[in-house]
Amino acid sequence: xxxxxxxxxxxxxxxxxxxLFFAFWLVILTSVLVxxxxxMQFRHSPTQEQADTEQLAxxxxxxxxxxxxxxxxxxxxxxxxxxxxxxxxxxKKIRNNNIYTPRRRYWSEVRDYLKKHSLxxxxxxxxxxxxxxxxxxxxxxxxxxxxxxxxxLHHKRIVSWVNQLPIAIRIFMLLAVSFLCxxxxxxxxxxxxxxxxxxxxxxxxxxxxxxxTRFAQRSDEFGALARSFNNMAEQLESNITAHQRLLADVSxxxxxxxxxxxxxxxxxxxxxxxxxxxxxxxxxxxxEVERLDEMIADVLTLSRLEHNQNxxxxxxIDLNTLxxxxxxxxxxxxxxxxxxxxxxxxxxxxxxxxxxxxxxxxSNVINNAVKYSPSxxxxxxxxxxxxxxxLLSVADTGSGVPVDMLEKLFSPFFRVADGRERRSGGTGLxxxxxxxxxxxxxxxxxxxxxxPNGLKVTITLPCKH
Numbered sequence: 001x002x003x004x005x006x007x008x009x010x011x012x013x014x015x016x017x018x019x020l021f022f023a024f025w026l027v028i029l030t031s032v033l034v035x036x037x038x039x040m041q042f043r044h045s046p047t048q049e050q051a052d053t054e055q056l057a058x059x060x061x062x063x064x065x066x067x068x069x070x071x072x073x074x075x076x077x078x079x080x081x082x083x084x085x086x087x088x089x090x091x092k093k094i095r096n097n098n099i100y101t102p103r104r105r106y107w108s109e110v111r112d113y114l115k116k117h118s119l120x121x122x123x124x125x126x127x128x129x130x131x132x133x134x135x136x137x138x139x140x141x142x143x144x145x146x147x148x149x150x151x152x153l154h155h156k157r158i159v160s161w162v163n164q165l166p167i168a169i170r171i172f173m174l175l176a177v178s179f180l181c182x183x184x185x186x187x188x189x190x191x192x193x194x195x196x197x198x199x200x201x202x203x204x205x206x207x208x209x210x211x212x213t214r215f216a217q218r219s220d221e222f223g224a225l226a227r228s229f230n231n232m233a234e235q236l237e238s239n240i241t242a243h244q245r246l247l248a249d250v251s252x253x254x255x256x257x258x259x260x261x262x263x264x265x266x267x268x269x270x271x272x273x274x275x276x277x278x279x280x281x282x283x284x285x286x287x288e289v290e291r292l293d294e295m296i297a298d299v300l301t302l303s304r305l306e307h308n309q310n311x312x313x314x315x316x317i318d319l320n321t322l323x324x325x326x327x328x329x330x331x332x333x334x335x336x337x338x339x340x341x342x343x344x345x346x347x348x349x350x351x352x353x354x355x356x357x358x359x360x361x362x363s364n365v366i367n368n369a370v371k372y373s374p375s376x377x378x379x380x381x382x383x384x385x386x387x388x389x390x391l392l393s394v395a396d397t398g399s400g401v402p403v404d405m406l407e408k409l410f411s412p413f414f415r416v417a418d419g420r421e422r423r424s425g426g427t428g429l430x431x432x433x434x435x436x437x438x439x440x441x442x443x444x445x446x447x448x449x450x451x452p453n454g455l456k457v458t459i460t461l462p463c464k465h
Contacts (some may be wrong), residue, residue, distance in 0.1 A: 006027050012208055020062055021182050021186040023177065023182055024181075024182040024185050024186055025178060025182040028178045028181065028182055029174075029178060032174060032178065040422060044128060046109070046113050046125050046127050047126050048123045048124070048125055049123065049124050049125075049126065049132070050123070050124065050399065051122040051123050051124050051133050052124045052131065052133050055087075055124065055131075055133035055149045055151065056122050056133055056135070057145055058085065058087075058149060059122075059133065059135040059149055060091075060135065060146075062116055062147065063135060063136075063138045063147060064083070066138060066140060069140075070141065070142075071141060071209065072141055074100050074140075074294070075092050075100075077089060077091070078100065078102075079084065079130060086148050087150065087151045088101070088102060088149070088150040088151070089147065089148070089150075090110070090114070090132065090147070090148035090149075090150055091140075091145055091146075091147060092114055092145060092146045092147075092148065092150075093143060093144075093145055094137060094143070094144040094145060094146060095143055095144065097115050098109040099114050099115060100236050100314070101150075101344075108134060108452040109127060110127055110130065110150065113125065113127070114132075114148065119134040119146070120136075121134075121136075122134055122135055122136065122334070125213045129152065129153055130150050130151065130152050130461070131150070132148050132150045133148065133149045134147075134148050135147045135148070138388075149338070151202070153391070156459060189283070191215070192212075192215045192218075192222035192225070192226060194195065194220075195212050195214060195215060195226070196212060196226065196229055197223065197457035199229060199233070200229075201278065203233055203236070206213055208233065208236060208237035208240060208241075209237065210233060211230050211233060211234075212229055212230055216230060226256035227342040241330075245412075249349055254292070254295070257288045257291050257292050258288075258292070259297070260284070260288050261285055261288040261289065261292070263286060264281045264282075264284040264285045264288065265281075267281045268281035268282050268285065268346070272323045273347065295429070300430065301360075301429075301433055302412060302429055302432055302433050302436060305433065305437060305440065313354055314352050315352070315353070315354070315355060316351075316352060316353055316464070317350075317351050317352075317353055317355050317358075318348070318349065318350060318351075319349035319350075319351045319353075319383065319390060319392070319461075320345055320347075320348065320349055320383065322359055322362070322364065323343060323345070323353060323362060323381060323383060323392065324343065324364065325359070326359050326362045326363050327341050327343055327381060329363065330363060330366045330367055330370060332368060334354075334370045334379065337370060337373070337375055338375045338376050339370050339376070339378070339379060340377075340378045340379070341366065341370070341378075342378050342379070342380050342415045343379060343382075343383070343386070344380065344381070344382045344383070345380045345382070346384070347383065347384050347385050349385070349390050349463075350459060350463070350464045351390065351463070351464055352464045353441050353461070354440075356442070357437045357440065357441075358437065358441060360433070360434075360437060361433065361434040361435075361437035361438055362392065362394075362435040362458075362459070364392050364431060364433055365429035365430075365431065365434050365445075365457050365459070366379065366381065366394055368431060368457075369394050369395070369396035369398075370396070370428055372396060372398035372399065372455070373396040373397055373398050374397065374398065377396070377397045378396070378397070379394065379395070379396050380393075380395045381393070381394050382395070385463065388462075388463050389460050389461065389462060389463060390460070390462075390463055391459070391460055392459040392460075392461070393457065393458045393459070394456070394457045394459075395450060395454060395455070395456040395457075396454050396455055396456075397453060397454040398448075398453070398454055398455060399453060400448060400449040400450065400453055400454055400455050401447065401455055403449065406447055406448065406449070409431060409447050410431045410432055410445065410447075411432060412429055422425040431457075438461070439459055441462075442461075442462055443459060443461040443462065444459075444460045445457065445458070445459050445460070446458055446460075451452065
């Protein structure tokens with residue numbers, strides 16, 4: 001069954017096509033009419049020139065052949081002359097000024113001219129599509145007459161050919177050609193608009209994978225509009241998908257601490273009067289609340305970085321000094337695991353960045369390396385320049401990450417093994433936050449496994465120019 005919603009695209013298509021079609025058609029018809037009126041002011045006028053030698057010689061010879069003959073039929077003379085010489089013979093009766101020409105509409109211009117002008121001396125008249133040569137008078141059937149030879153010009157212009165057509169045919173040709181051109185022009189404009197309208201409707205209905213592929217390759221403004229729409233749809237799909245995934249991950253991650261918190265509260269209520277057991281369960285409640293607070297803070301930080309890409313303050317900083325401060329802070333946590341953080345830097349690294357945001361990103365990467373380093377090992381932080389870029393690498397000697405999971409390492413709540421981050425006290429958002437912070441600084445962050453073991457995370461930042 002066809003509903004109103006189903007008919008709307010077709011109605012939109014027909015409506016805009018007709019509006020553009022009639023607008024273009026009206027403009028073209030008006031332009032043609034104005035052009036025609038202007039052209040009429042400059043249309044070719046018959047011009048007289050010296051008589052054509054060949055035509056004049058043929059006329060004189062033919063006059064001599066007709067001299068003295070009686071009871072001649074003029075139509076027969078014209079047909080015989082055309083059959084013999086492939087040229088037209090025109091006859092003018094001097095008495096009543098009648099002109100005998102071929103019975104075609106476009107010869108009216110020739111007839112009118114010969115009636116108005118008395119051509120006593122031999123001349124040639126150029127009518128744009130035909131050349132007419134006159135002769136002196138001759139007596140035929142007892143009446144004074146004048147003969148003319150007319151030969152069509154082989155180089156006649158297309159305008160002359162059109163002018164020879166009946167007015168009805170010329171109007172029909174104008175309407176047909178303008179109709180076809182306007183319709184094609186209107187369709188070339190409306191088809192991309194209709195495609196974008198339908199694609200927008202699909203996006204609004206939740207079909208985020210909709211793309212405009214038919215017109216995206218065009219090099220005009222419609223092609224640019226289609227490509228911009230595709231970029232917008234791709235970004236929208238990516239954002240919504242990421243938000244849906246983040247919401248699902250947050251819901252999943254919050255369920256476990258909330259469950260443990262509920263269980264601890266229930267046990268604390270059950271052990272009222274037993275101070276030692278009650279204190280134990282209350283401390284558990286406090287621990288779970290701290291984890292929830294940390295997780296919510298990380299989620300808010302990640303959301304802020306994703307949606308406020310320009311909301312940070314850039315200052316001139318020395319990356320060496322910043323990294324040293326971050327390492328001093330991280331060393332407190334590393335010391336509890338008997339892990340040493342070593343800095344290797346031999347370069348001066350001036351940088352334009354948000355010191356707090358960048359310090360948080362570097363701290364997350366270093367703390368992540370410390371978490372998964374065996375006790376007594378060293379986490380190496382190396383800082384150097386390469387091709388006008390600053391490279392900051394953090395390497396540990398842990399178990400590394402499976403190769404097929406390296407690309408997911410910076411996804412929110414990603415865990416290589418179930419419960420790994422929980423045991424280490426993390427939320428699974430540290431590297432995701434670090435990635436967003438680095439991207440805001442026009443940089444990049446990648447991870448790869450070391451040989452024989454361990455993980456190396458490399459941050460690339462643009463140097464200050």
